Amino acid sequence: MDQIDKYLEEIQEVTGVEIAGGVLIYLGISAAVFLSQLAMIFATFASFMKTAKKNSELTRRVNKVMKTSGWEVVVMKHNMPNAFAVKGKTIFITNQLFKLINKDEVIAVALHEVGHLAGNHVYYRSVASSLKFGVVLPCFVFPPLAWFLLLSLTFVQNRTIGRYQENVADSYATKYGYGDQLISALQKMEKYINKMAPDNPIARTLRKIQEVFDEHPPVRERVERILKEKESIRVIMSGNVKKIKAHLTKKFSMT
Numbered sequence: 001m002d003q004i005d006k007y008l009e010e011i012q013e014v015t016g017v018e019i020a021g022g023v024l025i026y027l028g029i030s031a032a033v034f035l036s037q038l039a040m041i042f043a044t045f046a047s048f049m050k051t052a053k054k055n056s057e058l059t060r061r062v063n064k065v066m067k068t069s070g071w072e073v074v075v076m077k078h079n080m081p082n083a084f085a086v087k088g089k090t091i092f093i094t095n096q097l098f099k100l101i102n103k104d105e106v107i108a109v110a111l112h113e114v115g116h117l118a119g120n121h122v123y124y125r126s127v128a129s130s131l132k133f134g135v136v137l138p139c140f141v142f143p144p145l146a147w148f149l150l151l152s153l154t155f156v157q158n159r160t161i162g163r164y165q166e167n168v169a170d171s172y173a174t175k176y177g178y179g180d181q182l183i184s185a186l187q188k189m190e191k192y193i194n195k196m197a198p199d200n201p202i203a204r205t206l207r208k209i210q211e212v213f214d215e216h217p218p219v220r221e222r223v224e225r226i227l228k229e230k231e232s233i234r235v236i237m238s239g240n241v242k243k244i245k246a247h248l249t250k251k252f253s254m255t
């Protein structure tokens with residue numbers, strides 16, 4: 001009996017050390033991935049800034065809408081109409097975006113990007129993906145498991161944190177009164193992407209897979225959400241208590 005107890009104790013000790021070692025390795029890998037992602041964020045920002053030029057009119061308008069002064073809109077040359085935020089208070093707009101959408105819509109898109117920056121979304125995303133790689137990288141001793149984990153965890157990350165952040169950024173533009181312009185910008189961009197995408201069975205299948213993993217919710221869902229939010233803002237701003245009460249009851253009703 002004594003021997004069995006001793007044996008069990010030994011196993012527990014080994015297991016304890018192993019768990020502690022495993023956790024340390026996991027945290028070490030995650031921290032290393034996070035640091036390399038930080039380095040990438042700073043390097044990407046610096047390389048974008050090399051060709052980017054400040055757009056005074058957009059900078060002035062974004063700050064005026066938000067009653068702030070620190071945001072800066074810069075334009076960079078790129079063959080795709082796009083906008084993105086990397087770090088700090090700088091919003092990148094590609095020159096091609098101006099060919100696709102009008103100035104008010106560009107402001108709406110810029111406000112969406114401000115939402116990402118104000119919420120430190122890039123950093124939260126980096127932390128999440130570092131924790132993911134902390135699990136995935138050691139599993140590459142058995143690649144099929146590693147790939148399975150990578151795909152499943154990416155799916156979960158994009159569909160939870162990613163989509164949540166996109167909705168928060170959309171709300172930012174809506175809150176500042178640019179919901180309609182954001183809707184038309186999203187619709188124009190979607191139309192453009194659909195027109196540009198190759199139309200064959202393989203490309204269509206790949207697009208469907210990409211949509212499943214995409215951290216951006218489908219445009220149709222985003223439009224519905226923005227419209228609902230606009231309605232909430234309109235009712236709340238009306239100051240009519242009866243209307244607000246009815247609206248909130250409808251919104252949070254479980255039936």
Ligand SMILES: [Zn+2]
Binds near residue numbers: 112116165166169
């Ligand atoms: Zn976004």
